[in-house]
Structure formats: structure tokens, C-alpha cells
Amino acid sequence: MPANKTTLLAAATVIVALGAGYGLARLTDRTPAPAAEADHGDEHAGGGGTVVRLTPQQARAAGVAVVTVALGGAGDLRLTGRVEAAPSARAAVAAPVSGVVVRVLVAPGTSLAAGGGLAVIRSAEGATLHAEAIAAGAEAEAARAALAREDRLFTAGVTARQDWEAARASSARAGAQAVAARARAAAAGGPSAGGETMVRSPIGGLVTNVQVAAGGFVAQGGAVADIADPSRVEVLFSAPAEAASRLRTGAALKVIGPDGAEADAVIVGVAPLAQGATGAAIVRARPLGAGLTPGAAVSAAIATDSAGYPMVPAEAVQTLKGASVVFLAETNGFRAHQVTPGRSGAGMTQIVAGLKGGDRIAGRGAFLLKAELAKGEAGHED
Template sequence: MNRKSLIVIIGLFVAGIVLAGMILTLKPPVANDEEEHAGSAGQSETFPRGPHHGRLLTKNGFALEIVIYETGVPPQFRIYPYQNEKPLPPGQVQADITLHRFGGRSETFRFKPEADYLIGDAVVEEPHSFDVAVNARFGGNAYQFAYSQVEGRVQLSPASLKSAGITVETAGPAEIESVLKLPGTIEFDQNRFAHVVPRVGGVVVDARKKLGEAVAQGEVLAVLESRDLADLKSRLATARKRLELARSLYRREAQLWREKISAEQDYLQAKTQLAEAEIAVATAKDQLEALGLEADPRKYPGNLARYELRSPLNGTVIEKHLVVGESVQADATVLVIADLSQVWGNFSVPANDLNRVNVGQKVRVKAPELGLEAEATIDYLGALVGEQTRSAPGHVHIDNPEQRWRPGLFVNIEVIEEKAAVPVAVMLEGVQTWHDAEAVFVQVGDQFEVRPLRLGRRDASRAEVLQGLAAGEHYAAANSFVLKAELGKAGAAHEH
């Protein structure tokens, strides 16, 4: 082995010894669950800690280690007692803890022995920010301890509140509307909608109405010339002439038969011809009346082929499929007329929500794109559930005198289930998410503290408070997200 190789080997050996020494001097990581939930997030230790990494309170050789334990359970107080740094049986110590929270609320916890600690009798609600008073009794002596821990608080001056646009509201009673929100569309009222067909083939000689033009019931929309119509009118006129002749012949034959001049066979033949003529006239009249025309020849215009196509209702021309000179079929839809003064709001109700919706129920119809809102009543709810959609169709009637609700528009249907008076409610704009829970920022003076809530019923603007906030307490409403951002910048220490 040459001199250079020996130097390299010695250098590597020395470097290994140095690294090993550094590793051995490093403090090993703590994996204890209680340290995980008892430590200070992002802060250095500012108070003595016990073996379970909780706050250690000591007086005259007697000590209590206070831990808020929340691994797999709701947060709970645990107290580990010691005498001269040695664990005490928990049954020999009596203790209680009183918390004085932000805004003047107080809570007292009683303790009982369990395993090697004392356990509190209630859940320690978030935030874990309070002044703590500890009373303990051991060996005939009483011990009192006090300390404070703060988390989830933000301080803002009135000027900062104003510049951030943060408003403060007071929690209190309110009326909550429970609503079921469903998507919907505006459609034509099918009871005020008509497809116009000529019912006779012909050629358009006059198209009087334009697309989008208002029309009145009975107004002429277009004029056709129809060879078939001319044939029908001619057939009726011919049938009438034959009827006149048949009546005259019948009267003459009846008179001759009564006078015993002609045979009965001639009389019966004349009677049969009269009946056939009457049937021919009636058939021709029915054919004309089926086209909406009167069978009175005195009212025919000079042109027997002229056919006036009239509107069946008051409304607006929304489709037009004819031009002058065009040949149209008898069953072709040449115009569509709709009365837009009232429209439908169509929606579908999922099967699992059908027990929440009934005919006659009040709804709000909203079109966010146009800023429109209307109140209506459910007029129809389908009796069948669609095989593919698993929902039942329904609709409401919406008055539309200004024709701002346009068919095809997407809308939100809010079915109003009930109105309920609740003792405490908050504005939804003030509700933020904190530690995976809904919360508001409660104000006392120039300080705000995050307060987790349990919310109940809610409507478009308010939510019922079931737990976490009392009537009369002040909280941030508009722009409360600014406080959440400030809390995030401050680190939001979770000190146990």
C-alpha cells in the first residue's frame, strides 16, 4: 500500500469517528403521544414539564403534572400527582380545576382516579385558551396553583378593524328558514303554448307576422291559397244545390202519392234522395268546420281557395317556418305561439328528498345570472320516479309580465320547508373553518378569540347555534377571514 492510499484511509476513519460522536450527542426524538398533544406548537418551553410532557406545578415537594390528552379521544384533563419527584397513587389526591375563559365564562372540572392519573369529568372544549385555577388536597394539606395559556387570539385596533372592513354582530334569536335547494330551468307554460298547423295544404301568399311579434287570439297570421280548400267549398255548394232539388222533388212526389196519382215506389225513392242530399251537405259542412271555417257560403270571400291562418291564443310568435310562395303541408308546424306572461319553473326532486316536497309548498326561484328572484307555489309534482334519473319532475308557475324570465334560463329552486325561531343564530359570513370545525371569532374589547361552534339549521344568511356561543356575545361577521389569516400568521399555538 503506498503512502497516498494510507493517508486517504486514515482521513476517512477520522471523519467517521467525528460523525459518530455528533450522532450520539443529539437528543433522540420523542415519540410519546402525550408529548405530541402536550407540547407547544412552534414555541420554546416557557414552563417546567413533567415526565408526560405536561405542565408541572410544584409547591413544597408536592407536584401536579397537568396534561390535556386528546389522542383518539375528545380532549380531557389528566393530572399526574408526585411527592418529592415520586409518583403518588391517584386515589390519595383530590383535585378540581376551574377555567376562566375569554369573555367571562367559567367551567369547573372534577376528577377521579384512573390508572396512574386523575381524569377530568368533562371534555375540554376548544380553544384551549384560558386562565386556570387548580385546587388540590393531599395528606391533610391544600394546594392552590394558577397559570394561563393562550391560543387562537388576535388583537386588532378599531382603526385596523375599520380598514379591513370587519363588522361585528351580536349573537341572538332569529328566524331560520330551512330550505331544500334544487337546480331548475325556465320553460314555456304548456297550457299557454300552441303549434299552429294549417290543417290544409296550400301555398303561402301572405305572411303577416314576424318572429317575436305579439299576436291576439283570432288574429290572422298568414294567408294560404289551397286547391283542396276550394274543392271542399265547391263540394258544399254543389251539395246545397242538390239538396234544394231533392227537397223540391220530395215535396212533389209526396203530394202525388197522397193524391193516389203516383206509385209509392216513386215517393220512397224521392225520400231516399233527400236523405242522401242532406248527408252530403252535413259532411261538406263538417269538413270545413274542421278547418275552423264557417259553412255559410255568404261569408266566403270571392276566392274560394283563400285560407286565413289565425292565432289560437294571445301570445308571441317564437317560431316561424313559412315564407311567401312556400308550399306547406296540412300537418306542418308553420308557427309556434307562446303566452310569456306566465312561465314554468321546472325542477326534479331526487327520490330521497320526495318526503320533503309537496304540492302547494312555497318556493323561491332565483336566477343569479340576471339578479332575478320570485316567490311561487309548487303546482305539480310527478307521481312517478324516473327509471334513469331516480327523481320526480315538478314545476311552479311564475308570473312574468315583463317577460324577464326567459325560457331556457337556468335557475335555483329553494323549497321552503319550515320557518323556525331559534334562540341563538350567527351570520354565515362570519363562520370560518378552524381545526376542521366551524367557528367564529368572538370579540371582547380589541381582542378576538376563535370559538368552535356546533351549528344546526341554516338558511341563506344565518345558522342556528346549538353549542359554543351564547346570546348577547359579539362576533366578527363580514370579512372575518382577515382574522383567520392573522391567526395563521401568528402561528396559532396549541399549548397543552
């Protein structure tokens, strides 16, 4: 074979080998798939069927909040409010007796159970109450013994009935005095013989404030510490006076947190004209689950009219390929779904076609899903 043909054949062999190796590298050394993957295998007009694959954890991390579509339309009432600790979840603990603070057992942020100790107070008053309880108990015991003797003598016919009745009255009186003395001691925190009293929390929760220090003096009724249970919260809304008559205890509502996530709640109280200056009503609602933080500002949608069109957050409606879509939440991600929007106002948009009550869609962060699809389209074009 001529030398020039041999050279050309060898070069061609090298090029084929390099090409095969490059293709194999592309197949075996692929970079990991992104967290959100746009699936374009089921596209049709308006973007329906286009899926952004995200796990629930990835969606939350990306800032996408899922909301439930509710009916009501113009009948919905929009409220703003704040999350607060429930009345039974707060305690302002006071000193049961006057005295010197011997020890402080907690600091702000300390978690404790109901009955947990907060501070120890040494009190002369407490020592007196302890002694009085012991003396009253001894007198009651002596009176019971005397009554027992009178019982035996009266049964034997030795003593008069009036002596037996006097002994019985004396025993009852001494017993009542002992009960009262023990109650006074218990109200003082059950002081020891040395007058030391443990101040205890009536509820479990977190210590939010401590107002005494070791070595200081605290008067009876003086503030010792504040306790709150962050797991037990309520939401307080201010409602227009004319709306109060349309609100009922037991009605369901959706609470939307500052991060756009929603939580189910139920109205537990309506106080018309609670705010005298404005005439507004106070609406109290109890969340049916966890996730709301005391102090957070929230809003709510209350369906006061069962008729009407579905209402969704305005930011849930996005434009994709010239059509209005929302992103339906599915097990493996979010599917773009074409809708026909109607009127908008107060941050909500009416949907006249394409949705029904109970559908779950992406609310806050829907634009992120649209952007993910746009990246996918750019990738296909490349």
C-alpha cells in the first residue's frame, strides 16, 4: 500500500477513536440533574401539561408556597391580624409572700414544665404560716381524741349529752381551722419551717422574662417571671363593624402567614365593637395545626358567601406562551394549567374558568416556576 494512503487511513482511525471516546465521556460523565427539572413531554397550547419537577422539600426551600383554592368571589372577607399566645398559654407569676430572693432557678429562654420552679424566697411570713398550719393540725388532732373519749363515755352513760355535743363541736371547729391554716400555707407556696418558699410556674412553656435577682427583696404580689407556651397560639383579626354580623363562631378560614404559606383555622370568638374608637370588631381564631409564630403578621380569607368564582392570590396567575396559567400542585411537582382570570383586587384574582374549589396551587413563588420553565425552554433551543 502506498505510504500516503497508509497515512490517511491511520489518521481516520485516530479521528474515529477520538470521536467515540468523546461520545462515551458525554454519556458517562453527565453532571447531576438540577433540583427543578422542566418536563416538556406533554405540552399543549397555553402551557398546560408542562411540569416543573420539585419535591415538597425543594419547593419550600425555593420559596414556593402551596395554597388551596376557595370559592366565594366577591363574598370573601379579607382580614389582617397578628399571631398571639392563647390566653391559657401565658402566665405572669407573682411572689406569694414577701421576702428575700435566695435563688433564681431560670433565665429567659428556659423551658420548663407546669409546676417547674422559678425562684426560692425566704420569708418570715412564710415561716409563721408554716408554724400556724402545724399548730392548727395538732389542735385538730387533740380535739378528735377528746371527742373519741366523750363518745365512749356517752355510750357508757357516764357523761352528759351536752358534754358530748360540746366535744363534737370543738372537734369540728379545730378541724376547720386546721384546713384554713393549711390552705393559707399552700397559697404562700408551701413554705418550709425555715420560711423558704418555691415559686412555681402554673403552666409549661418558655420563660420570657425574669424580674427578680438573688439577694433582692420582692413584695407579696410582686412580679417574678413571665411564661409563654409558643405552641398554643391564637390569631387576632380586626374586622369592619358591618362584617361582624356575617361572622360566626366555628366558621373555617385560611390564615396566610408572612411567608405565603397557609394554615387552616376556626373562629372561636367575635367581639363586635371591641375597638370603641373605630367601631371595629375583634375576631379570634384558633389554628388547627402548627407553623404560626407568635408576633407574626398574617392575613385571612373568610368565605361569607358560598357562591361565586374561585379566588387565588394574584401572584399565582402567570403568563406562559401568551396564556394565563396557574401551577397545580402534584405529587412530583407543579403542572402549568391554563385558566381564565376575571376581576382582581386586594391581592386576589377571580378565576372564571379552569379551577374549582379545593384545588391546590402554587401561590407565593409561582413566578419562580415560570422562570424554571423559561430556563428549560432556553436549554431546548440550545
